[in-house]
Amino acid sequence: MALIKSISGIRGTIGGKTGDNLTPLDIVRFASAYGTMLAATNKQAKVVIGRDGRISGSLVNELVIQSLIGLGLEVIDLGLSTTPTVEMAVVWEKADGGIIITASHNPKEWNALKLLNSEGEFISAEAGAQVLDIAAKEDFTYVSVDRLGSVSHQDGYLQKHIQAVVDYPLVDVAAIKSKKMRVVVDAVNSTGALAVPALLTALGVEQVIVLNGEVNGRFAHNPEPLPENLVELSNEVKKAGAAMGIAVDPDVDRLCFVCEDGSMFGEEYTLVAVADYVLSNRPGNAVSNMSSTKALKEITIKLGGEYFPSAVGEVNVVKKMKAQQAVIGGEGNGGIIVPDFHYGRDALIGIGLFLTAFAKHKNGMKSFRARYPDYFISKNKIELNKSIDVKEIFAKIIEKYKKQPINTDDGLKIEFDNDWVHLRTSNTEPIIRIYAESNFETTANNIALRLMQDIKEFM
Numbered sequence: 236m237a238l239i240k241s242i243s244g245i246r247g248t249i250g251g252k253t254g255d256n257l258t259p260l261d262i263v264r265f266a267s268a269y270g271t272m273l274a275a276t277n278k279q280a281k282v283v284i285g286r287d288g289r290i291s292g293s294l295v296n297e298l299v300i301q302s303l304i305g306l307g308l309e310v311i312d313l314g315l316s317t318t319p320t321v322e323m324a325v326v327w328e329k330a331d332g333g334i335i336i337t338a339s340h341n342p343k344e345w346n347a348l349k350l351l352n353s354e355g356e357f358i359s360a361e362a363g364a365q366v367l368d369i370a371a372k373e374d375f376t377y378v379s380v381d382r383l384g385s386v387s388h389q390d391g392y393l394q395k396h397i398q399a400v401v402d403y404p405l406v407d408v409a410a411i412k413s414k415k416m417r418v419v420v421d422a423v424n425s426t427g428a429l430a431v432p433a434l435l436t437a438l439g440v441e442q443v444i445v446l447n448g449e450v451n452g453r454f455a456h457n458p459e460p461l462p463e464n465l466v467e468l469s470n471e472v473k474k475a476g477a478a479m480g481i482a483v484d485p486d487v488d489r490l491c492f493v494c495e496d497g498s499m500f501g502e503e504y505t506l507v508a509v510a511d512y513v514l515s516n517r518p519g520n521a522v523s524n525m526s527s528t529k530a531l532k533e534i535t536i537k538l539g540g541e542y543f544p545s546a547v548g549e550v551n552v553v554k555k556m557k558a559q560q561a562v563i564g565g566e567g568n569g570g571i572i573v574p575d576f577h578y579g580r581d582a583l584i585g586i587g588l589f590l591t592a593f594a595k596h597k598n599g600m601k602s603f604r605a606r607y608p609d610y611f612i613s614k615n616k617i618e619l620n621k622s623i624d625v626k627e628i629f630a631k632i633i634e635k636y637k638k639q640p641i642n643t644d645d646g647l648k649i650e651f652d653n654d655w656v657h658l659r660t661s662n663t664e665p666i667i668r669i670y671a672e673s674n675f676e677t678t679a680n681n682i683a684l685r686l687m688q689d690i691k692e693f694m
Contacts (some may be wrong), residue, residue: 241662250361266302268370285316286336288425290452307378310386317487317579325355337486340459357550410594412439416670421468421664425485469497489569490582494600502569503528519562527567546645613679614664632648
């Protein structure tokens with residue numbers, strides 16, 4: 236079906252033909268290429284790996300481990316874990332790199348290798364290109380039997396991650412506990428079931444109700460935490476009389492909330508609310524990607540900081556955050572990055588900060604959401620096949636809208652007075668994403684539809 240190589244890792248569907256999908260041979264090839272890159276500077280490099288709850292997780296996990304052992308490397312296997320936990324464990328272990336086995340929000344047939352550097356951050360575009368080159372040439376040499384690497388299994392890092400959230404200076408456990416909250420969690424049959432309820436208990440949440448808590452990878456619904464996929468969560472929040480609902484994606488780096496009446500807080504506003512709280516206590520700059528709401532920019536400026544946009548992709552957001560010394564950043568898909576915690580999207584620190592901010596608010600979630608602007612982003616996509624020339628399509632769109640302000644740093648972003656539309660190919664799926672924002676839902680939808688019609692016409 237698909238094999239995608241990008242800044243978001245090596246991602247594909249399980250099964251099918253080698254080179255077109257994420258088959259066992261492809262997994263060995265890319266794991267070996269990454270291990271070879273690390274071994275070039277340290278022949279006994281240490282690599283931390285962990286996986287989400289996908290059906291194919293154990294298969295991919297074993298192939299990765301044995302490939303790295305075959306190169307003479309030391310493997311620390313966290314087993315079932317979260318993306319941010321693996322990122323932090325790389326630093327705690329003083330490892331040379333890490334591999335997270337997850338396809339994030341993609342459906343169950345997908346899996347991926349997310350590759351990390353020694354700082355627990357996604358590898359750079361240059362390092363990624365090196366891995367792809369090594370894989371293409373199959374330029375790896377395995378060690379002799381006397382020099383095989385080793386594997387050890389560690390299961391304490393998730394609790395260490397949770398404790399780090401509890402201990403973070405801006406997380407107020409006493410305030411959260413005093414709110415006496417009942418919270419519903421949709422763990423989407425992955426490792427959020429291991430991490431989120433345990434965190435909420437540690438934060439002093441009075442009662443936690445877990446939906447889809449069996450870690451079996453057979454996702455009860457499309458695992459992307461979008462409103463249309465959270466109907467069960469919304470209904471349960473109302474039924475249980477809960478203060479809120481929390482949804483994460485399968486690897487627990489994206490986060491969104493549901494209000495007490497079952498309405499969506501809005502994944503775009505996860506970052507906005509957390510940034511408002513952080514910047515109110517720690518003035519500074521903020522960064523989000525170009526597809527994120529303008530509300531973050533407005534709040535950052537209001538609180539005395541500067542806002543900077545980045546290209547889409549965690550590695551791009553992190554690079555911009557470092558360059559501008561941002562104190563908070565992330566992506567509008569519910570990805571929170573707190574740099575003095577670690578440079579990675581992390582739903583767990585996001586929960587700690589969001590619940591603290593909410594606990595200091597006198598009323599409920601609906602009232603808490605009303606503190607922020609009510610902009611609307613229309614999120615759409617068009618599937619691609621290999622014969623489509625996206626560059627040619629974008630060139631025609633640029634010509635059509637040449638009188639409007641256009642940014643080509645990451646796909647196309649076109650401004651229409653106070654509204655905007657962003658078109659770009661996905662790093663994780665064979666699609667073009669079309670995001671449009673306006674003060675009005677109808678306007679945002681109409682802008683998105685207009686550009687989708689343009690794309691289809693030029694296709």
